[in-house]
Amino acid sequence: MPEYALQAVGLTRSYGAVRAVDGVSFALPKGGSLGIVGESGSGKTTTARIVVGLEQADAGEVLVGGARRASAVRGRARRLARAREVQMVFQDPLQSLDPRTSVESVLRETLGLHFPGRDHTPRVRELLDQVGLGPRAADARPGGLSGGQRQRVAIARALAVEPAVLVLDEAVAALDVSVQAQILNLLADIREQTAVGYLFITHDLGAVRCVTDDVIVMRQGRVVEAGSTSEVLGSPRHPYTRLLMDSVPRPGWDPARIAEARRTL
Numbered sequence: 001m002p003e004y005a006l007q008a009v010g011l012t013r014s015y016g017a018v019r020a021v022d023g024v025s026f027a028l029p030k031g032g033s034l035g036i037v038g039e040s041g042s043g044k045t046t047t048a049r050i051v052v053g054l055e056q057a058d059a060g061e062v063l064v065g066g067a068r069r070a071s072a073v074r075g076r077a078r079r080l081a082r083a084r085e086v087q088m089v090f091q092d093p094l095q096s097l098d099p100r101t102s103v104e105s106v107l108r109e110t111l112g113l114h115f116p117g118r119d120h121t122p123r124v125r126e127l128l129d130q131v132g133l134g135p136r137a138a139d140a141r142p143g144g145l146s147g148g149q150r151q152r153v154a155i156a157r158a159l160a161v162e163p164a165v166l167v168l169d170e171a172v173a174a175l176d177v178s179v180q181a182q183i184l185n186l187l188a189d190i191r192e193q194t195a196v197g198y199l200f201i202t203h204d205l206g207a208v209r210c211v212t213d214d215v216i217v218m219r220q221g222r223v224v225e226a227g228s229t230s231e232v233l234g235s236p237r238h239p240y241t242r243l244l245m246d247s248v249p250r251p252g253w254d255p256a257r258i259a260e261a262r263r264t265l
């Protein structure tokens with residue numbers, strides 16, 4: 001029996017008549033990396049938000065390390081313990097980082113909250129090092145950093161709490177292609193060094209190829225295909241997966257043919 005960091009079982013969530021997430025199940029092995037791909041509106045973000053606890057499912061459950069993840073908890077200690085289960089990194093870290101707080105203070109604040117009474121200096125250094133930020137970045141404010149550097153800070157802050165799972169929602173989508181590659185390499189390195197597991201949400205099949213072992217493909221709230229990333233992207237079975245792959249622009253690409261395929265799907 002493989003040990004799972006995270007399991008989703010039959011997650012369902014509707015907004016009015018829209019079934020944003022419709023019976024979604026998946027399992028992320030400890031230290032594994034699972035991609036969720038699909039077009040805009042397929043339910044990826046809603047699934048992520050349910051896993052993190054920012055959204056409540058109408059049905060289904062989320063398990064972390066085999067134990068049911070409570071939808072809401074009372075008390076500071078339990079809230080912090082719950083936060084250590086799953087951390088999230090968003091597309092735009094500027095929205096989650098206080099522009100006036102230095103990088104070092106951001107990390108110290110998080111460490112102080114989760115691990116009070118310790119000397120956090122070595123851990124701050126270690127985290128900066130882990131995300132490839134030199135000691136000079138410690139004094140910088142998020143507003144003075146590049147997009148890639150800010151995303152490194154957001155990753156460091158998430159790692160500071162030593163979560164079982166990092167949920168990365170379009171975490172490289174806003175970055176230039178070369179910076180995307182750096183962050184994807186960084187994520188691969190971090191996974192090798194730590195036991196953290198990734199739930200990697202993206203519309204970008206190239207990114208999924210770089211950082212995931214397994215992938216699920218979502219369409220209209222449902223999982224239409226699931227398997228190892230190399231299998232699913234190497235020989236996609238579902239017409240929708242093939243369509244996603246064909247939709248990636250490349251030489252000889254014909255948008256009219258894609259539009260026609262989409263109509264008949």
Ligand SMILES: Nc1ncnc2c1ncn2[C@@H]1O[C@H](COP(=O)(O)OP(=O)(O)OP(=O)(O)O)[C@@H](O)[C@H]1O
Pocket residue numbers: 015018019020021038039040041042043044045046047203
């Ligand atoms: N808070 C909300 N209120 C109403 N409808 C919502 C809400 N959140 C999501 N939806 C709807 O649920 C569906 C799935 O949205 P979701 O954001 O999960 O998809 P997505 O695959 O993450 O897309 P994107 O990449 O554009 O964020 C969409 O039809 C969306 O309009």
